[in-house]
Amino acid sequence: MTTSSPALELRRVNKWFGAVHANKDISLSVGRGTIHGIIGENGAGKSTLMSIVYGFYQADEGEILVNGSPYQIDNPQASIAAGIGMVHQHFMLVDTFTVLENIILGVEGSARLAGGLEHARAELARLEKEYSLEVDVDAVVGDLPVGIRQRVEILKALYRGAEILILDEPTGVLTPQEADHLFRILNTLREQGKTVILITHKLREIMAITDNVSVMRRGEMVAHVATKDTDREKLAELMVGRSVLLRVEKDDAQPAETVMSMRHVRYLDRDGVSRLKDINLDIKAGEILGIAGVSGNGQSELMEILGGTLRPSEGQIIYKGEDITNSANFNARDLRKIGLGHVPEDRHRSGLVLSFSAYENTILGYHDRPEYNKGTTLDNSSMIAHCEKHIEKFDVRPTDPTLKASGFSGGNQQKLVLAREMEQDPDILLVGQPTRGVDIGAIEFIHQQLIQMRDAGKAILVVSVEIDEVMSLADRIAVMFDGAIVGELDAKDATETKLGLMMAGVKEGVEA
Amino acid sequence: MSDTSVKFGSPAKVPAWVNLVLVPLVNLLAAFLLSGVVILIIGDNPLQAMEVLIYGAFGYEEALGYTLYYTTNFIFTGLAVAIAFHCGLFNIGAEGQAMIGGLGVGLVALYLDVLPFALVVPIAILAAALFGGFWAAVPAYLQAKRGSHIVITTIMFNFIAASVLTYLLVEVLIAPGGQSPESREFAEHTWLPFFHNFLPLPETPLNISFIFALLLCVGFYYLMWHTRWGYEIRVTGQNETAAKYAGISPARNIILAMIISGALAGFVGVNEILGVHHRLILEFTGGFGFVGIAVALMGRNHPVGIFLAALLFGALYQGGSELAFEMKNINREMVIVIQGLIILFSGALEHMFRPTIENFFKKRSSSAAVEA
DSSP states (O other): OOTTSOSEEEEEEEEEETTEEEEEEEEEEEOTTOEEEEEEOTTSSHHHHHHHHTTSSOOSEEEEEETTEEOOOOSHHHHHHTTEEEEOSSOOOOTTSBHHHHHHTTOOOSSSHHHHHHHHHHHHHHHHHHHTOOOOTTSBGGGSOHHHHHHHHHHHHHHTTOSEEEEESTTTTSOHHHHHHHHHHHHHHHHTTOEEEEEESOHHHHHHHOSEEEEEETTEEEEEEEGGGOOHHHHHHHHHSSOOOOSOOOOOOOOOSEEEEEEEEEEEOTTOOEEEEEEEEEEEBTEEEEEEOOTTSSHHHHHHHHHTSSOOSEEEEEETTEEOTTSTTOSHHHHHHTTEEEEOSOIIIIIOOTTSBHHHHHTTTTTTSGGGEETTEEOHHHHHHHHHHHHHHTTOSSOOTTSBGGGSOHHHHHHHHHHHHHTTOOSEEEEESTTTTOOHHHHHHHHHHHHHHHHTTOEEEEEOSOHHHHHHHOSEEEEEETTEEEEEEEGGGOOHHHHHHHHTTOOOOOOO | OOTHHHHSSOOOOOOHHIIIIIHHHHHHHHHHHHHHHHHHHTTOOHHHHHHHHHHHHHSSHHHHHHHHHHHHHHHHHHHHHHHHHHTTOOOTTHHHHHHHHHHHHHHHHHHSTTSOHHHHHHHHHHHHHHHHHHHHHHHHHIIIIIOOOHHHHHHHHHHHHHHHHHHIIIIISSOTTOSSSOOOOOOGGGSOOBHHHHSSOOOOSOBTHHHHHHHHHHHHHHHHHHBHHHHHHHHHHHOHHHHHHTTOOHHHHHHHHHHHHHHHHHHHHIIIIIIIIOSOOSSTTTTHHHHHHHHHHHTTTOHHHHHHHHHHHHHHHHHHHHHHHHSSSOOHHHHHHHHHHHHIIIIITTTSSHHHHHHHHHHHHHHHOOOO
16 A cells, blocks of 8 residues: 555546436546545536445446555445445434444344444444544434434444545534534544545535535536635636626515414424424515524424415414414415415425426416316416426526426426416415525526515515525524524524524524 | 435436337237247247237137227226326226126116116216225225225225125025026116127127227326326326325325226226126126236326237237137146236336336437537
C-alpha cells in the first residue's frame, strides 16, 4: 500500500440506463484522510456514481481503483471487502433489533450468536472510544432518535473495516444541531485517517466540512475544486450551469383576513399515539406561513388534516370564518371546490400517479369538474389543452403532455403538481416540501411563483424541513416538535440557531 | 435491492408493440415449444398435433362456432379479472361469481317464465349481474373496510358458491322426480337464440351472448379510459395514497370495481345457462373463472388484448378436445397440460422474457439516441 496513491480513484466511468447516460466519463480522485464532497442537482448522477462504487450497479465502462490498485466491484460484498462502507439516506436497520444485533447482522461469525456478540461488544467499545461515537449498544434501534440511528449505521460500516465511508445525503433527517454533531464525528474520522465521501445538495454542508468538492451536472463531472478556493455562489453556478439567486427576493407581506385556522386540534393515530397536540394556527391571506421542523414531528398529519384527508380527533377547523370540522364539505374533494389547493409533501406517493400521462395527472382531484367532462365522457382534448397550458406557463420539460409522469425529472414533476393546484386559482394553498428533490434552477422558479401568489392576496402555508427555505420564503414561522407547535415567530427575527433549538423542542419561541 | 435502483433515471423508451405483441408472442412460442417437447416424449408428432389443434379450432364452421362459444366465456371472465386488476385487486373469485351469476339467471328463468322473451331475458341478464356482483361485493367490502385480503376471501367464496349451488340443486331446485342435481328445463321462450337459428350455420352452442361479450369489451374500454369513474378506479389501483389526496375514496372504488367484476363474471351464467344448457346444472363454470386470470394477464387488461387472449384460449379448449380425439397418445389430460403450459408462460411467468427483450430494445434505442 503506497501512501501517495489516493484512497479511491475512478477513471472514465460510464453508466447507461437504457438511453439515459447517467454517468459520462467520470474521473474522480479522493485523497486518503480527507472529506470529499460530491455535489450536484437531483438527477445529476451522484447517487448512481456512488451506487457503482458500492457495487449496487456495475459501470458499463471505466475503472475503480482502491488505494491505487484496480478493484472489480460487482456487489456490495466486494465493496465492503475493499474497505468501502456506505451510510444510506434511508437507514438499513432492523427496528426491532438492538444496536448490537444490527451491527453484526450479516457478519455474525458463526451459527451460534453468543461468540459473535461478545466479540462485537469488545470491538464496538474500542470503535466508540476511538471515534467518540457514543451509542448504547443494547438499546433497541426503533427507540432511538434518527441522529443516533445514523451513528449506528456509521458504526456498522466501521465494524466491517471500512476505510472509505460514503454518506448519502446524511443531514436530510437531522436538526441543525444533530448535523453539527455528525460533522464533529466526521472530523474525528478524518483525524484518524479515514476517508469520507459526502454526497449532498446542500451547499452549506459542503462549505462547512469538506476539504475538496467535485461538482456533477447532468451526469458529468464539471469541476473538482478545493473547498477553500470556492464559495456557495460559485458552486451553485457550477451545479446549474448559470448564475442563480440563492435568496428569495420579496417585499414585506401585507397580511389580511384569516382564511383558515386550526383551534386546539389534536390527532390520535390508529394506535392511539398522539400525533398532534393542541395545534392553533391562523393562515392569513397575503402571507406565507412557514412550518419548520424535523420531518416526522406532525407536519404530515397537519397537512393531511388541512387538506381534508384526515379528521382531527379533537378541535376545530375554521375555513373563511365557518367551522367546517363537522361539515359534509370537510373532505379533500369538496375543500378543493371551495378554494383550497394542496401540493402534497410527497409527490410520488400522493401528488401524482406516476404511471399516468401528464395530462391525466392534470385532472387529479379535479376530474369531476365541468371543464374536463362532456356529460359522462372525460374530455381528453380539454385535459390535454389544460396540461399544455400548465407546461408552457411553468416551463415544464419535456413539453409532451402524453408523456408518463414518471418520465419527468423531480423538478418538472413538482412543477406539474404546482401548476395543477395553482392554476385552479385557490384562495389558500398548502405546500408541503415545495422544493424537495428539485433542481436549484427550478427552486428559484417555484419560490417566485409562491411569492407572486402571496402578493396576489392568497393565503399560503409552506411546510418544509429545509430550514433555509422556510427562513427565506416564509413571512411568519411556526416550529413543530413532537406534534406540538413549540413557538411562532416573525421570519425577520428567525435565526438558524433559534429555529434549530426550537426544532429540537426547546421552548424559546418569541410570540409574533 | 435498494431504493436507489428504482429511484434513479427515467425508463428508456421501448416501442409499444414490443410489450403488447412481441412479449406475449414469445411467451406463447415458448409454451408451444415446451408442449412440443412433451408431445415428442409421449411419442406423437408435435407438428401434426399443432395442425390438428389449429384445424380443430378454426378449420371448419362447426369448430369455429365452438371456439367462439368458449371465447365468450373467456371474454366475460377476462374482463372481470381485468377491472379488478385496474383497481389493484386480484379477483380469484370469478369462478364463484360466475356460479352465483348463473344461479340468478336460473332463478329468473325458472320462476319468471310467465314473462315474454323481451322481458325475461333482460331480467335474467340483470340477475346475473346482480347475483355475481353481490358475490364479489362481500369480499370487496371486507377488503375495503376491514382489510381482509381479497385473494383469500374470494378463494373462500368460490367454495361457498359451489356448496350453495350444490345444496340448492340437490335439495331445492332439483327437477321434480329428477335423479341428477339439475333443475327442470326452462321454458323455450327464455332461451337465447343460437347463431344457427338465424344464420345458415351448423348447430353449435354459439349464441348471442357472444355479441353481448363484444359489446361489453367496447363498454369496458369506454368506462375505463373515457369516464371519470374509470379514472377513479385506475387512480385507486395505481396509487391509493394519491387517490385519497385527490378526494377519491379507495373503499368506494374497490367495492364498485369488484361489483362490476362480479357482474361481468356472472355473465358466464347467461352464456352457459340461458344460452346452452337451458337448465341450472352443477359445474357449468368449467374453470373459466380461473383461466380468466390468464386471459386478463395475457391481454394486458385491455379489451382488445382480452379478446385476442380469449380467442386463443377458446381455440385451445376447442382444438384441444379435437386433439384428444384425433391423436392416439394425447388424451384429455395431455390437453390440460398444454393449456397449463400456456397459462404458466403467459400468466405466472409473464415477466420471464420481458427484461431480456426490453433490454435488447433499450440498448438499440440508446445507441441511436443523441444525448439530451
